[in-house]
Amino acid sequence: xxxxxxxxxxxxxxxxxxxxxxxxxxxxxxxxxxxxxxxxxxxxxxxxxxxxxxxxxxxxxxxxxxxxxxxxxxxxxxxxxxxxxxxxxxxxxxxxxxxxxxxxxxxxxxxxxxxxxxxxxxxxxxxxxxxxxxxxxxxxxxxxxxxxxxxxxxxxxxxxxxxxxxxxxxxxxxxxxxxxxxxxxxxxxxxxxxxxxxxxxxxxxxxxxxxx
Numbered sequence: 001x002x003x004x005x006x007x008x009x010x011x012x013x014x015x016x017x018x019x020x021x022x023x024x025x026x027x028x029x030x031x032x033x034x035x036x037x038x039x040x041x042x043x044x045x046x047x048x049x050x051x052x053x054x055x056x057x058x059x060x061x062x063x064x065x066x067x068x069x070x071x072x073x074x075x076x077x078x079x080x081x082x083x084x085x086x087x088x089x090x091x092x093x094x095x096x097x098x099x100x101x102x103x104x105x106x107x108x109x110x111x112x113x114x115x116x117x118x119x120x121x122x123x124x125x126x127x128x129x130x131x132x133x134x135x136x137x138x139x140x141x142x143x144x145x146x147x148x149x150x151x152x153x154x155x156x157x158x159x160x161x162x163x164x165x166x167x168x169x170x171x172x173x174x175x176x177x178x179x180x181x182x183x184x185x186x187x188x189x190x191x192x193x194x195x196x197x198x199x200x201x202x203x204x205x206x207x208x209x210x211x212x
Contacts, residue, residue: 015078018078022084048109049112050113051072051075055085056081057084060092061089075096099114099129110137118146118147120166142188143185143210145180146207147204148168156170176205184211190205190207191206193206
């Protein structure tokens with residue numbers, strides 16, 4: 001299968017999973033330590049913020065519960081996910097597109113969040129996306145980036161109960177940290193959580209970094 005077809009299949013799968021994903025993860029607390037550290041870096045409760053691969057709006061909703069009604073732009077390729085996010089965040093600017101096609105002026109946002117979007121993007125786009133994020137952030141602006149630990153360049157297919165598939169990529173922390181440093185980020189916090197996926201343990205990593 002060529003790259004275009006496999007990522008289109010992945011996008012279609014996530015659109016179908018919107019109900020399940022919201023129910024499974026909207027109130028999932030394992031990442032709260034990382035989210036709280038990220039919130040502590042914000043200078044204002046009304047900062048301009050960008051959430052890439054927002055899904056049902058998990059990170060923006062968490063911030064709202066903590067009293068941070070940020071000025072959100074939320075981006076997702078799956079319209080069903082974006083609709084759920086909009087229900088939670090009626091004031092947000094919603095953009096339906098592949099995150100690699102999103103554009104914004106330089107130094108627009110104080111913070112950018114990308115919760116577990118990297119596993120579903122082509123690895124060759126990782127550096128390009130980080131450089132875009134670096135450009136969109138104001139100096140000292142923060143980035144929250146989540147991924148699943150594993151050997152780089154290992155591509156797998158996940159299949160849900162309905163037989164729908166999504167392509168998945170693992171990432172090695174050491175390589176992610178090196179890339180962040182190369183692009184121009186200083187790491188502020190790293191949080192690792194064991195996660196049971198059908199009887200097998202994964203390590204879910206969240207890195208919070210700041211633009212130099």
